[in-house]
Amino acid sequence: MRHTVKAASIMSVAALALTACGSSDSGGDATSGEGSDVKACLAYDVGGRGDQSFNDSAAKGLDQAKEELGVEIEEVEASQGENDAAREDRLNQLVDADCTNIIGVGYIYAKAIGGAAKDNPDVSFAIIDDASADSEGENVAQLVFAEHEGSFLVGAAAALKSKSGKVGFIGGTDVPLINKFEAGFKAGAQAVDPKIDVQTKYLAEDGSGFADPAKGKTAAEGMYDKGADVIYHAAGGSGSGLFEAAKANKKMAIGVDSDQAKTAEKDVQDVIITSMVKNVDVAVFDYIKASTEGEPLTGLQEFDLKDGGVSYATTGGKIDDITKELDDYKQQIVDGKITVPSK
Template sequence: MRHSLIKVAAMSSVAALSLAACGGSDADSDATSGGGDNASDVKFCLAYDVGGRGDQSFNDSAAKGLDKAKSELGIDSAEAEASQEENDAAREDRLNALVDGGCTDIVGVGFIYATAVGNAAKANPDVNFGVVDDASPASEGDNIAQLVFAEEEGSFLVGAAAALKSKSGKLGFVGGMDTPLINKFEKGFEAGAKEVNPDATVEVKYLADNGSGFADPAKGKTAAEGMYDQGADVVYHAAGGSGSGVFQAAKAAKKLAIGVDSDQALTAEEDVRDVILTSMVKNVDVAIFDMAKASVDGEPLSGVQSFDLKSGGVDYATTGGKVDDIKTKLDEYKQQIIDGKITVPSS
């Protein structure tokens, strides 16, 4: 449910943007949360990628971390959502509007915010910024935390699961956008599949050359349908909200699919949950909560903050019981990656 979600469109002036707080008053927070001494001074805000809260995937994982921070730390918050096919200037306007709304900590949820975060942080040195999935020079700064994940490691595990369950040896990968970040999901998935079955093949399809590929279920469905028609029996998506279309295609074909970012056997529409073999869980919520807690503790995060298998930043989901019979094998692979015995490619 998108209660109190502020959808901020690109406008000619930051002054034209209005924001509303999400959550209780400072007094209410202090009375109910047991937050630190600085909790009442922190207003932690998220600028979502396309799809926003309710996408059942990437953005919802970030929202989960914000909700936990509000509940456990007693902070105030606000949220804003990206629009389709907007530019860096619009994203920067959104971040500056959050600053004007009193936000002390602002996270751009997605690599599309890299340039906007870099610029907004320079213009607002007293505000703490974060960006998910980017560690490029564009988003470097003393008041910026770059929150990055080892997506390839989690993807290796679900690739191994796919190959262990596949009868045809043919698998599929649907990416929202052809970028180095999404390539990490693809390469890890393929490496895990081939670790199990060197003869396994992975058909790859990217949905768009911009952020719209993460919010187009129809395109996701069409891409997956083509893969199932060609004999694939498991398709993995790293396509945000477009993944719901992949699940629909799997349901119609009576095949399996793999979710991403959130445990989608819990978050997807109920009528497709039974086709989800597992999900590559990317715990964006952990990163968001850690950043919020650091600010409440008076020690804001900055620089590259990495979340991998060892730290619990990524993993695979077991909801639904479909990987119970192969869990021992998957956990062996997991430990080998943690121990450095398996190095997973990211490109």
């Protein structure tokens, strides 16, 4: 079964997410809850809890489920350079730990989820950021987002705030998912200024590109040296290097996944003018909540701009002067007047 999440469901869960304040133990230790037979287990991408971005957004949803739904939780983390077999072994360890719901955080788990789900039909699985045949299964929910739509808005913000007419994009690795961020960012910037110069850099050919702040900093410094004054990243933990470079060069940066003007180190938060917020926490919570209600999600679950699955952050007031323009672009996307490219 393949279907799309309805707006009312997403917005109600998003409202709950805004009030969440729970926390959980990390490092793979199980934490007991009360009031539910569901044991929700998260297998993080490289960087794990504490990356201030993608993984932390997923962790927020898990924490909320523990506090509000009374579920038991457990967490494990991917290692650099591991293969699909190692990832599938990790998922099967969670099955052995009596997890009823297992979530793979990131497309790197696609084949592992597909294999583990087939071998364990009584367990509910979910994967974030993958809609391929590799992860399909009758007991699998594919949780995906319209990253290109959110990236369009921060691309427009970059162009509106740029004084040099030059902006940059840093991606963790050159794969279709991250290409969506780049495509949307470029389209948004060019909607504001068709002649704008958009510099692009991908950090690695594997998952290490999402956990290497030094590479992120070097890439950003190169772009700032070439005249860029606003840079957007879709590089997970490597984005902290961008923020350091922006601080040192007195330039602007744009965060991703989480509202990074809140989650980044305090000494660099002031250089982050906005973030493309991908509400992974909403997807994780929604998936777990459905199981506690006896209606586990399966198939494709898409979180887009219209449903509140992606958005842009205004923390710090750095873009208060351009929110009218951004909201106008947002409405045009929602109304179908602007079709944002994903490639």
